[in-house]
Amino acid sequence: MPLNLSDIVAHGELFSYRNSVQGWLGLRNGKDCIRLDLTGNCEPDLDGRKIRFESRHPRQPEKAWPDLTELAWHQIGPAGKITAALQIKARHENAWKPSLYLExxxxxxxxxxxxxxxxxxxIDMDSSEEATVVEDIDDDFDLPFGDELPDDVEFQEETSEFKLLPDGLQQHLDAKSASFDRIAVDGDSDSIRELELMDYLIEFENDETMDSVVGSLDSLPDPDTLNENQAQVALRxxxxxxxxxxxxxDMCAHFTALDAYRLLMTEVLKEExxxxQLQxxxxxxxxxxxDYCPACDEEFECGYGETNRKMESENEESEE
Ligand SMILES: [Zn+2]
Ligand SMILES: [Zn+2]
Structure with missing residues (x-):
């Protein structure tokens, strides 16, 4: 059964790029926020758009707030159907209404x-009014974070999750972070911590290649036998x-589904x-x-557009 968050989402934003859907969802309790960091594309009606939305769907009071303890606040994975072009028949109403559907x-x-x-x-990303973000939208949009995007939330969550790690690792991190406290400025300490975690695992713990995660690569379709449509399914x-x-x-704008699937199957999953333990x-x-894209490489050399995004995501996740 899918996890259905329809009743608990109050508002959010969605940014559709080529091969990437970013955004966040604010929950109705007014404090929690889910970050979306998805691979793939919206349906044509939302493709390339940046939108802000707010639910007008009254919350069913008899329904209990679902258990969110298992929910990952930083949601990653392939986009499914993401569209605002569907009409659906609302319960108790006899009219067709537009809907925003995110899967x-x-x-x-x-x-x-x-x-x-x-x-x-x-959202008009180019206009300077919008660049100051959020403040002068609509009274209806009261954002829980002011003009801060919910990265902080994610970090808080992830930091607290470290407590689940084995004792040795916790001590290792504590010792490291004690020495970092002197040099690190606020915002950076989390990412330094994450780097240290990876560091520790590489040094002391077992690892496996990625292909073990998906079972045998041989059991998956051979990229050379797929056309672009079939590759989309295989990639998803x-x-x-x-x-x-x-x-x-993270899939750059230059790759097709087939390129991406081939890259994963023939290189990335075998090498990474x-x-x-991180489970x-x-x-x-x-x-x-x-890292495998000549076009990205070139843009990087020239210091243009896409690079900013690349560097941003590298800083943020610090897994390199
Ligand atoms: Zn991410
Ligand atoms: Zn690229």
Whole structure:
């Protein structure tokens, strides 16, 4: 059964790029926020758009707030169907209403959010009014974080998850972070901590190659036998499996589904290491196409657009 968050999502934003869907969802308790960091594309109606939305769907009071203890606050994995083009018949009403439908496959399996007749607007990323973000939107949009995006939330969560790690590791981290306290400025300490975690695992713990996560690579379709449409299905299936293990694939704009699937099957999954110990944490491990892409490389040399995103995500996740 999919995890259905429709009743508990209050509002959010969605940013659709080529091969990537980013965004966040604010929950109705006014404090929790889920970050979306998905691979793939929206349906044509939302493709390339940046939207902000708010639910007008009254919450069923008899329904208890679902148990979110297993929910990963940083949701990664392949995008499913993401569209605002569907009409659905609302319960108790005899009219067709537009809906915003979000579906993806994450650490929590299949997740859906369906908002019936939500408030929706495009965010103009270029206008300077919007650049100051959020403040002068609509009174209806009261964002729980002011103009801060929910990265902090994720870090808080992930930091607390470290307590689940073995004692030796905890001590190792504590010792390291004690020495870091003197040099690290606030925001950086989390990512330094994450680097240290990886450091420790590489040094002291067993690892496996990624292909062990998906079973045998031989049991998956051979990229050379697939056309682009078939590759889309194969890629989504593969990314769904990886997502269940907290493994994300950041796909640059230059890759087709077939390129990406071939890259994963023939190189990345055979080379990258996987750390089963991280399963108990909410650690997200990112694989990416950027390092294998000549076009990205060129842009990097020239210091243009895409590079910013690349560097941003590297800083943020610090898995390199
Ligand atoms: Zn991420
Ligand atoms: Zn690229």
């Amino acid at each position: 993806w496959f994450s650490q929590n399996g299949r997740v859906i959010v369906e908002l019936i007749d939500p408030l929706m607007q495009d 299936t593969l990314l769904t499996k990886l997502a269940l293990h907290g493994i994300a694939f 290491r996987f750390y089963p 108990q944490t909410r650690w997200v491990q990112h694989l990416s196409s950027f």
